[in-house]
Amino acid sequence: MPKIEHPKSTIPSQLHGLHLFHYDAAPCAQRVRFALGEKGLGRGREEKFDSVTPSAIEGDDGKWVSRRISLPKKDHxxxxxxxxxxxxxxxxxxxxxxxxxxxxxIISYLDDAFGGPPLVPRDATLREATMARVEQAKVLHRSIRYVTFYWGLGRLAMLNPKERNQLTDLANQGNDQEQLVSFYNQYSTGNIPEATFNDHLNKLFTAFSELDVQLNDGRQFLMSDELSIADPFWSMKILRLLECGYPVEQHHPNLYAWYQRIYQRPSFQNEVMGKNRLTNRAFKMKAGIEQFFGKGLRNAVEMIAA
Ligand SMILES: N[C@@H](CCC(=O)N[C@@H](CS)C(=O)NCC(=O)O)C(=O)O
Known part of the structure; x- marks a missing residue:
């Protein structure tokens, strides 16, 4: 399993049990929390992300310890x-x-380490198809970032020059595999053309339309009648885009019905939504106001669909 050998930080090796560094409203963290929930592991104590006091390093029996990384406060x-x-x-x-x-x-590790129905299918053919869908979702993660920043977060997510310098210095110590430096430098100076954002939205629209057709055969989940790792990867995209005002039901009705099935699961309600509800409402309120003025993501999707 891809365990990180010899991390620079001395914090991880001191922790007992399960500790998750995450942010409530981040789709990448939400899919891991969903998987934890599906494995019967609920949210436990909250600890400061860098705390290593004797009580903070302890595990929380049958639960995971939450170490919240505030993205707006730039803890990351x-x-x-x-x-x-x-x-x-x-x-x-x-x-x-x-x-x-x-x-x-992380989800693959949890799937192996904890019981319950497997999220990575055991059947080789189904597994191959499932992992291909997950890879597609991973690539499109970048598109979710562009769409979220442009239509959801707006100026709030821009970094000032001091923050950009700090980010560059820290990125120079690692690989910056997620290309945060170039993204924030361009985004914060308004140097990303509108066409780029529309292009990312287009890619998502095309992928959702394809999935919508796939779901036409009446299957319960994305890959079959069994829940799989593909479901959290794609449902968190829908959650984020619904928050930003994307009219999912109108353009991808099968996908919307599938999303509702995932949304109703206890793991989604407790681990994904849980403390995310306030942010979820704030996002939706902003989208509603924009829609009223004929602007925002809903409008952009209608233009693509036309
Ligand atoms: N490939 C990574 C992507 C992680 C990622 O991009 N996380 C986002 C939240 S969904 C993040 O932390 N972004 C920080 C930022 O945008 O400043 C994974 O799936 O774990």
Whole structure:
């Protein structure tokens, strides 16, 4: 399993049980929390992300300890977190001192380490098709970032020059695999052309339309009648885009019906929505106001669909 050997930070090796470094409203962390919920592991104690006091390092029986990384407060762009996750993104999971990065690797690890119905199908053909869908979702993650920033977060997500310098310095210590430096430099200076954002939205629209056709055969979940790892990867995209005002039901009705099935699961309600409800409402309110003025993501999707 892709455990991170010898992380720079001394924090992970001190932690017992399960500790998740995450942010409530981040889709990449939400899919891991969904998987934890499906494995019967609920949210436990909250600890400061860098706390290593004797009580903070303890596990929480049958639950995961929440170590919240506030993205708006830029906790992820600190030296302390960059030593845990050199790409400065969430999530990161620690299990009994072993550090795991990348939501796909984390969910695969949880699937092997804990019981319950498998999320990665055992059947080879189905597994291959499932992992291809997950890879597609991973690539499109970049498009979700562009769409969220442009139509959801707007100026709030821009970094000032001091923050950009700090980010560059920290990124130079790692690989910047998520290309945060170039993204934030361009985004914060208004240097990304509108066509680029529309292009990312187009890619998502095309992928959703394809999935909508696939779901026409009446299957319960994305790959078959069984829940799989593909479901959290794609449903968190729908959650985020609904928050930004994307008219999913109108343009992808099968996908919307599938999303409702996922949304109603206890793991979604408790682990994904849980403390995300306030942010969810704020996003939706902003989208509603924009829609009233004929602007925003809904309008952009209608133009693509026309
Ligand atoms: N490939 C990574 C992507 C992680 C990622 O991009 N996380 C986002 C949240 S969904 C993040 O932390 N972004 C920080 C930022 O945008 O500043 C994974 O799936 O774990």
């Amino acid at each position: 762009m600190t030296q302390t977190y960059a030593e845990i996750h050199p790409d400065m993104v969430v999530p990161a999971l620690v299990h009994d001192g072993a550090l795991f990065l990348e939501s796909l690797d």
